[in-house]
Amino acid sequence: MPQDTATVVGAAGSSITVEISSGTIEAVSWNPAVPGTANPTFAGQVITVPSLPAGDSTVRVDLSWSPGDDDAEVRYPSGTPYAVVDYIYQHSQAGSVYILLLFGT
């Protein structure tokens, strides 16, 4: 996965946070595992990657939808260059799995 197709690009070793605007994050994990690197975490709607690995990596986000939820935007927290980097659609499903593509430079 080259750098120009990653959803989020950052400096290797830096902390990355993204926000999922809708749905409920039930779990986040490396997919596949990245040995020796701290696992991604989430609090509410915000996902944090404590230390971005160099090169390609992917984070799996398990998301459930509550009645009345809208499709979600994946975005950097306010104040960063790009407000929205992707969308997650419900596809008439009760839950979604979203793959966040990362690239550490």
Added chain:
Amino acid sequence: MKQKTVVAVIALILGMPLFGFAAEPKFCANDPRVSVKTFCDALAELRDEAKKNPNLKRTDHPTSGILNQLDFTTLTDPGAEVLALAHEVAVERAIQSGAAIAQMYRPDKQTTAPSNASGTTSLVSKAGATDLLSFALDAGALTRTVNGSTATLTGNLDGMFRGLSGYSPLCVYPCKDLGGTTLQWFDRHVFEPVTVSVVTALAQQSSTTAPAAGQASGGTSTSLTNVAIPTGTGKLSGVTARYQILNKYDPHSESFKNNWNKAKQNHPEFVKTLVAANDSILAVRDIATKTATKLDREAIIEAAKTGDAELENFFEQYYQSQIERLKSNANLPSAVSLATQNVALHQQIWEQVRQEAAGTLFTMEYDYNRPVSQPETHDFKIIYGYAPGSVSGMLSLNGTFSLYGGALPVGAKYGRFRAGQLSTQFDRSLSVKSNPNLVMLSLSGYWQYQPNPSVLNIPAGTVAPGTTIPIPNGTQEFVGTAGSLWVTQFKVTLNSRSGINIPIGVKWSNKSDLLSGNKIGAQVGISYDLSSLSTLFGSTTTK
């Protein structure tokens, strides 16, 4: 003239779906191609971005994210891909099968005849019903003295309409709306909540009264003017209509959100089934990403800048080329099948949580019953279904009042009111190895109070019971006792993975409707939910 006006107004209202008041759909929403329809959200977003920005580049945000969803080598939102692949690799039946398995696990479904039938395994009616059609055969009486066998065919109006019109009755939530806004209103308020059952007594003889043509034998000096002659075996013994009422709720209200979170906490399997479904979706994604070729991102952006049709056609071409590659992978059908079934199971847990968060499920039921040798009755029942969050099970409560139908005989010593009933049942599923709902245990109690003994019809042309005295005009007799009828039942229901349920029950009662004295009896039945056969009607899960 007024009648014509009313008819015209009704016709206009019914015709509204043709004109449609629904919100403007996305340009690709009605495209018949699976590729375009399934990935329509991302395609529409890409088209919008291209319209807004003539200089759009593939690395712009959020364009790169959208392209990652359309590119089979990245597939960042693979749920849609699984849905599309299910159709491409001909596992549509697997989706329906998965949904049917989820349906099988519902403890709230009423498939058998009500408690007042001569053959039934249900002492208490449950609040839910089949989503399409169900069929049940039951033997053994609970409140009746006459032991019989019944066949019960139950159908949900919405399910049947969807099945016949090509929409899936077992759609994945939220179900696609039918047509325009008026039809949607009818669907939600009339078709969806209404279920109708027809109960046929299989061993009950039908008869009719015919004039006698004269005495043939010489053994008796009494001649009859009328005789009862048999007309067939198997008789329509009852019709049941049910209307489900779910508490209205506002998904955006704080109280609903709190209820939703509480209900989720009460179902630890909610997250487990979600993760299991996602694991299997990602297994499909792994196969796809390893087999696929890259999307030409520059070219699809150019197509998006050109127009709707150009974008749709470009993506369809790319999609078909990937499907051809994927079809060569022998592991794909089983992986897609597993994913669709796991998604269906999670949908079922999700629906349970939604119902718990939304509140109480009430069902209003009307039973028309024609018991053998007794007057017809009209029963009005209210059913309450409650799934306690902390316990895996379902509590059902019934309250009923029963009226005699037809004209009461002149000078009748009984009134229109036949009986009042209260009953309750608790259902609890037992896990057996890999099947979490193989066995369902049910314990129920039933109380009925009737101010008069039961009424027995002695038809014209027959003899009084135990005698040779002919009764030319027929009569009615009180039989049994007035007061309370108590029944308790313990039932085990075996749920097979194919959707067949086999209930086996044992009951004790202090009397039956026509006889005094304790009675112990057994009931057995078999029922099948035909929802899994919905594809026979030509419906699909994407519609």
